[in-house]
Each structure stands twice: as structure tokens, then as C-alpha cells.
Amino acid sequence: MILVLGGTGEARSLAEALVRSDIRVVSSLAGRVARPRLPVGEVRVGGFGGPEGLAAWLRENDVKAVVDATHPFAERIGANAAKAAAHTGTPLLRLARPGWEPGEDDIWHWADDLEDAAKMLPELGERVFLTSGRQGLPAFAHLDDLWFLIRCVDPPEPPLPRHHELILARGPYEVAAERELLDRVDVLVTKDSGGAQTSAKLTAARELRKPVLLVRRPPRPETETAGTVAEAVEWVLNR
Template identity: 60%
Template sequence: MHVLILGGTTEARRLAESLAAGACPDLRVTNSLAGRVGVPRLPPGEVRVGGFGGAEGLARWLGEHAVDAVVDATHPFAGTISSNAASASAATGVPLLALRRPGWAPVAGDVWHETSSLEEAAGLLPSLGRRVFLTTGRLGLAAFAPLEDLWFLVRSVDAPGAPAPARMEVLLDRGPFTLRGERELLLRHAIDVVVTKDSGGQATAPKLTAAREAGLPVVVVRRPPAPAGVPVVTDPGTATDWITERLRPDAFPGRTGP
């Protein structure tokens, strides 16, 4: 059996590690990375880097490489590849599962302003603060470029390109981050508003706690939903079970074994 993991996330790597450790014997695993990070953390198994050429290209790749199942474990905001995966699955009949870490939820003391886009988030900022901790990644900075009166601390794994805010300091770093570190960062840069995508997970969540302790507003960009009709699980273990179920000989008519 051949499984394609559309990865690049912690959950994708944990799924690949589980499969490599023997959770599903006699299994070929290909991990696909978008290539947007200069030095990615490589998971076990075969690795390919780069796009497929849209939904049609992905469908063609699934057929050429005899893929039996696909797990979309991309970032919750990787809407294009998720949409392409759903279209390719529908066109080829290859089963598709979405693996998504749970989103964040506000707790008592949080001052959240939820938006549906980066552009909407940028529109809110002038009324909330002047010194912005921007943690939405290096892509999409164009939405904040017109805000010339605001100062931005931009944290990303790789250096961002133009267009970007004129008054900006770039902090190159990769999670997981600590609560102590996030507290010190907010204080050192006199941050008065935080902007983040609802990526979920624990690696970057300490900034939310630090902002809550400091009484700072947080602009949270809501994640897009998974494509309609695609089953969704929230942990690698459940995804492993889904793959194991498809290892049964009767899951593929005509086969006598995996």
C-alpha cells in the first residue's frame, strides 16, 4: 500500500514517525512538502518537495505512483492544497483524510478580536495599538504594508520579502516557544497588540497566554474549514487507525494482501 502525506506540520511528522515505527507494516509512505521553508524538518520515509501542478497534476501523480490513500496534514491555512487534494480525490477515487490540529479557543481574560482575513485584521489594528507583534508568517505581509504609522515586530522562520510594512523589525525564529520567552519579548519591544492566525497547537500558544497576562488585545484570523465532504480527525493516532483500516485486503477489491 502506498500512502501520500501532504505534510509540513508537526502532526504530519508524528504520523510519518508512527508509520515508520511499524504501526502499519508493509507500507510505503511518501511525504510531500510545499518547499516554502528553507530548511524544513524532514520526516521519515520518502520525501518530495514542491507543488504538483494544481488538482489535475495531483490527480495525475496519484495515478502514476499508485497511491492508495492520501492524508492532508498541511497547515490549517493551506487552503489551496487542501482544495486541490479534495478535487484530486474526487477525480481518482483515492480516499482522502484531513488531519487538523484543534484550533485555539479564548479563555477568561482574553481580549480577542476575531477576523476572517489578514486584510480585515489590518483594518482593525489602528484602533487597537501602535506596536504590533505580527505572527502570521512571512506570507501575506502585503495586507499590513499600508499601515505606515504602526511599527511591526514580524516573527517568521524565513526572511519575508516585499511588499511589507515600512516600519518593521524581523525576528527569525521557529517554535516551540516558551511562556517566559514570550513575556520577555512583549515587554522588550513594548508590544501593545498581537496578530496571529488560529494555527492551533501548543508550539506557538504561549504568546496567547503572555498577551492575556499583559491585558493586550489579540487579533485572531479564523482558519478556513476543510473542504466539504472530507472527513477530519484531530490527532495522528486516529489518522494511523484510518490508514490501518485501509490495509485490510478487502479494502481493495482484487487484492489478496496489502
């Protein structure tokens, strides 16, 4: 059995490719999204109980290899996977999409984390398009002088910025629609998630000459890494 720590488009594509190759795959989802897009094959939802619980699950289910294909900012499960794999001697691969790279006409600013982004925001604009995810919204809740257009997949819980408008939507997004939203704000705030599914907002910001405040990816444990699904499939087939 191959365990895919999923929740991303790459994870779903990997599970599909492995199932087509007659490999038993279990995709694990964190359960933080109300109606997740489910991959083919077996699916489990919920945490493992830390690295010890994951290590026990790997042993109990005779897992031959683990592919961590979680979101670039899902640092806790990444750390747990690295510890569990090392403890059990299970091969581990990190499937990580490349981060975004600025073009010549982009106006990008970089923040180390969400708290750093909140400190930088007042200097960049008073009206903000915030697409950094619902769990990070408390980092901006104290900015009472700013107005936020907040986009999330699921309804967020407080605390939220006092002045805001909420949009519930799931990508992929179109450049024209993103341009309409960015016309209403001064600056875009987002995480360096990478990939094409949510990159339309960056294209729209470039066309409108709007600044973008990007949050850098958190550090991940050093492990063997693949940048594409095809590379990950080949890695699994060679186990």
C-alpha cells in the same frame, strides 16, 4: 503507498507512526521553508501542478490513500487534494489540529482574513507583534502609522510595513521569552493555527492583559476529518 501532505508537526508524527507500522509513506512538502524539518520515510518537495497534476501522481504511484496534514491555512493544497481524490476515487482524510479557544481572561478579537485584520489594527494599538507568516505581510504594508515587530521563519520579501523590526525564529517558543516580546507592543496579531508549538504567545498575552487579533481559519472542502495523529493512524490501517 500512503501520501501525506505535510509540513506540520502532526504530519511528521504521522509519517513516523506509519513507518513504524511497516507502511510505505511519502511525505510531500510545499518547499516554502528554506530548511524544513524532514519527516522519516520518503520525502518529495514541491507542487504537483494543480489538482490535475496531483491526480496523475496518485495514479502513477498507485496511492492507496491521502492524508492532508497541511497547515490549517494551506487552503490551496487542501482544495487540490479534495479535487484529485474525488477524481481518482482515492480515500482522503484531513488531519486537522483543533483551533485555539479563548479563556476567561483572554482579550481576543477575530478577523475574517489578513486584510480584515489590517483594517481592525489601528483601533487596537500602535505597536504590533505580527506572527501571521511572511507570505501575508503585504496585507499590512500600507499601515505607515504603526510599528511592527515581525517574526518569521525565513526572511520575507517586500512589500513590508515601513516601520518594523524583524525577528527570524522557529518555534516552539517559551512563555517567558514571549512575554518579553509582548512587553514591547500593544497588540498581538496571529492566525488561529492551533496546537501547542506556538501557543506560548497567547499565554503571555493573557498574563500581560494584551489584546490578541486572531485570523479565522479559511474554509476547507468537506471531507472525513481526524483531530489527532492516533485517529489518522487508525484510519490508514483500516484502508
